[in-house]
Amino acid sequence: MDKSFEVIIIGGSYAGLSAALALGRSLRKVLVIDAGKPCNTPTPHSHNFLTQDGVVPSEIAKIGRNQVEKYDTVQFHDGLAIEGTKTFEGFTITTEEGILFSSKKLIFATGLKDLMPGVDGFAECWGKSVIHCPYCHGYEVKHQKTGIIANGEKANHYASLISNWTKELTLFTNGPSELSKDQTTKILQNGISIVETPIEKLLHQNGKVQEVVLTDGKALPIQAIYSSPDFVQHSSIPEELGCQLNEQGLINVDGFQMTDVSGVYACGDNSTMRSVAMAVSSGHIAGVVVNKDLIAEVF
Template identity: 40%
Template sequence: MTLFHNNPDALLDVLIIGGGPAGMSAALVLGRARRSVLVIDEALPRHRVTKESHGFLTRDGVSPSELRRVAREQIAAYPTVSFVQTAAVEASGEDGNFNVTTTEGKVYRGRKLLFAAGMKDLPMEIDGLKEVYGSSAFVCPYCDGWEMQDRALAIIAGGEFALHLTKTVSGWSSDLALFTNGFSDWEEGVKESIEQRGIPVYESPIRRIESTRGKVRSIVLEDGTEVERTGIFFAPRLAPGTDLPKAMGCETEENGSMIVDEFKKSNIPGIYGAGDGASRMYQVAASVAAGSIAAAMMNSELLESEWQERG
């Protein structure tokens, strides 16, 4: 084992791209397994817009920054784990010897590579949505539905996802209105099935969202209609935190997230993916679990090759 602190040119056991819940969970497990680890983290986690993170056992309601602070404090107990705050911009190599280059042109080497770079929000096209995002407009009912329960809620989504999101949010409020923002190409019967349940469907494009200090007041449509609402759940437009896995030949879903197996392995030997960037379950608990699984599997592969070398 070579310590990164002592020799920055060393071949480390694991390089982790991304230091959100998934990457830090992997770093913790690997640190406890006495592995040399470098976490390269731009430090722009997706949930930074929200004040409280919910649903992670023992940490319900904690702020994302506090979650991060405690994680970093606990990982600091393991001296073989280091962090650098920067972006990974290039990656190459193969199982046993990967290279990752950062924005500054610094190259780090690792035997295994874990991508835990999450997903990022693409710029919001609806005027006024950015101002309420994380305060009274959210994307995940499991994360923020409790706080929004029984409010007059707007669902902003089109296509197949509109029905799914409306059905899901109906568990938290019966006062719902669906805004498709211009989408009207429904499969037969879908729109009617929503309306039959007393949920109005507005297809006109949204002109803007009116709000006061982060609190939604109404949705104004291009056709002049204004609908009072006090909260929003919407379908975000997302892209992967990094395109490096794809550039290295990893298989990806249509939305760019990595395809990994139950052990978080990609199709490329030595490259793993964990968290939002390799899943459709966008939750802290799921990301932490994925990071932990990936760490155990990478450590297991490293132990196996070390075992063979000793024989």
């Protein structure tokens, strides 16, 4: 296998494949390094992605990879990238097996790693009945008894947003409320209950939540929950190369998916709104911009 490329893409899910497709069609010599651990693995169906609405996420990725593999200038390496180094000519990437690859440009499509809170049953329901995005999953749980696990500004945002999909809403702050007086008043005026008692566990059946059990023993029937747990970048390489993170913890990019480091680009969940459609879009932009930048260097 070749070790030198024009572009290395780290991450071979939706964003990475989209970038690879644009670059393959631009006749670029590309390597996609993928560890096979997309962050939406627990999710049974993907939605709000035109032509693929309701399709299993892994099936979308499989179709994408099959299509990208038809371009003979694009190669794949199944493995984990663990180190990146800036060189005079570009970059080197080291994999977990100790293999070194080099390129002129880097695209990170590495996604995020969700940090599950210490609530029994949460992880088992995550991506199934504990969801983060109404645009991705809200239609499937519309008009159901729905909970929100959040506090402060995030809780206020969720409460107003989710009220579009259901009026049977309960906000669980999982401890003392951090909402302002005005926020609390507006939420209550919209018929949304606020529960401050900490959560002990989520009762569920194969990941389908049934009840929220509180530490005082009270159990509330709930069919779906919105929550946005903390996360970290799935790869530490961008930061090690000098890429900056924004206040949300995402890789800072401009409108062309360019990071603060020359020659390094980022796309997908690591730098934008979490959505398959957005990942594909940002990956396409990254691929097109990288090709444009490579042309500009020699023309």
